[in-house]
Amino acid sequence: MAAATHPWLNRLQHEWLLLLFTTLTLVLACVDPQPWEHYRRWLQWPTLCGLLGLLIAIQGIRDSGMVQRFAGMLVARMHSLRGVGLLLVSMTALLSMVLTNDVSLFLMVPLTVAIGGMSNLPILRMAVLEALAVNAGSTLSPIGNPQNLLIWQHAQLPFLHFVAALLPAAAVMFLLVAMLTVAWLPKHRVELYADRLGQQQRSVSLALLSVISLAMMVLMMEHGHAPLGAMLLVVPFALFSWRSLARIDWLLMATFATIFLGLGHFAELPLIDHALGRIDFKQPLALYLGGIASSQLISNVPATVLLLDRAQDALALAVAVNVGGFGVVIGSLANLIALRLAKQPHSMRLFHQVSVPFLLVCAPLVYLVTRLLS
Template sequence: MRDEWLLLLFAAFAGALALLDPRPIADYRRWLQWPTLTGLAGLLLAIQGIRDSGLVQRAAAAAMARAHSLRGLGLGLVAATAVLSMVLTNDVSLFLVVPLTLAIGTMSNLPVLRMVVLEALAVNAGSALSPIGNPQNLLLWQHSALGFAQFVAAMLPAAAVMLAMVALLTVLWLPRGRVALTSERLEHATISLRLGIGSTLALVGMVVAMEYGLAPLGAAVLLAVFALGARPSLRRVDGLLLLTFAAIFVGLGHFAELPWVRGILQSTDFSQPLTVYLGAIVASQAISNVPATVLLLDHAPDAVALAVAVNVGGFGLVIGSLANLIALRLARQPHGLRLLHAVSIPFLLLAAPLVYLAWRWLG
């Protein structure tokens, strides 16, 4: 359990708040965010099946066959991550691309941890453009009453700056060398088409179930199917990740509703765009950007300003966006948290003023 420090930290945090500020059971159920948690469970099941099928390794080999340089391969992966995050949400994008990146890393000299950090930045930047790219955008899109195209247009200046920064960092940070293949590992990759096709269909079905608010049902169906036909994959699902997110949801949900936190919000004037922008970024660093959105939704009159801010707030500390946690957990690379912070915190400090200026001048 030494490696599960984040789970232990938030479990202790949630337990301390429960002792200091007891609440009804209904509050804890609400903070648990059951639809989100079950949706994550369903995604983990489907992706584990795809990874066990060997199709990820086959896709990795196909990607490397077309790549001539590490930078070109890295830019392709970053671009794919960003585009997928616009249509499949940021977490689903990571569930698809990070396993592919790991498979490529086992067959080549691609710097895996650098790529995973870049992909975490890419989903935060790419998903900012789309009303359905991440949970905070979906919530604010519905709250703002803007049309789909109007929301995209309003977010375009901010997203363009963030995407350009990620692309530039990718070019500057990845080595110039050519891709060197390790063919022996590729030759021994085994493929299970039945598991691969079934798991891919399960992934599509889970995304659809989440889109229509049926995540618990979708996860239950997938659990039954994998229990009957793919028990080895079921046993390899990262259950501790689910417990970590449950502890985070309960701890941060409780914290956001403490009386003194509410008091600060009520005494702050959020009528000024800069106040909304800075306040939402700070809140995202403390409690993650989705809870920060919920916390500030009724206090910030400008939904677009809040959307820009909480998306920028996904950079910086790992807790800024839950996508950061998912990327690091899927990668399971040594010193991942340290490298993410070494890159993401300066990225936030540079992106915050640039995005604000672009949004105010061009938005």
């Protein structure tokens, strides 16, 4: 029994986010017990089910071998690593505008990992860049990420009005990501490793099942039926590709659950409410810094919920919480998704070495540009 559990125990030692937020959840439950209904609300069950459905579909696409085939076709037509990097970063940002930030990452990071597996493209650097790119790209669209959707629906703004208002901020963000991509990636030609090409077995039937499942899951999430969508995906994969289910990152699911519980409870503590009550969010700079700081502490979606009724300028709040997606990994949970999909060692350390300075550069530039154009 000890030998069987040892791999899980060994892996848990590296899951510091899971352990941290499990501890936070338990401590808050002891010092500030709440009714069970509050925990059910904080758990965000539809979001977790949506994440599970996406994980199932993307794992099936990976196991089908079609991502690797497409990656080989793509990289064979590119000449420089910087060119590949800019293409992937641009695709990630564009997809996030229409498919939401997490779906964009579920499509692009596996493709990036496949390209890196057959070439000299640095996978971890690209995963970090794509996490930044998805935050930048999704900023522009009312449906690009959950915080934008909340603000858009709450403020009842026209779609194009929202896009026009967020365009300066999104443009500055993406320009900085593009500049970082060029500066950070090596100035080398793409080198294909011939011995790694064509090794993956391909399954057209599994690819077809997975692509249909992904499309269905996105539609189910958009119409508020994520739990039903996830259940409908589990059955065919259990029957026809149970190995794909076994390979799902279940610890990522557990990490998100503890983050939702811990941060949801923390955001509703009386101490937090009292502290926010002392800030004048009518002042543009106070709202901007407050949105960024709260995003760093409790992630940008809970920060949006927390500040939505306190902020008179909904669009200024949107700029603040989207900028707050940079910085620490929990600033946007899309950051965590990108790093977990890449499955590279020391990913958290490198992410923070890049993302925190990126936030310190990006935040004042975005504020200056948006204030000048407002």
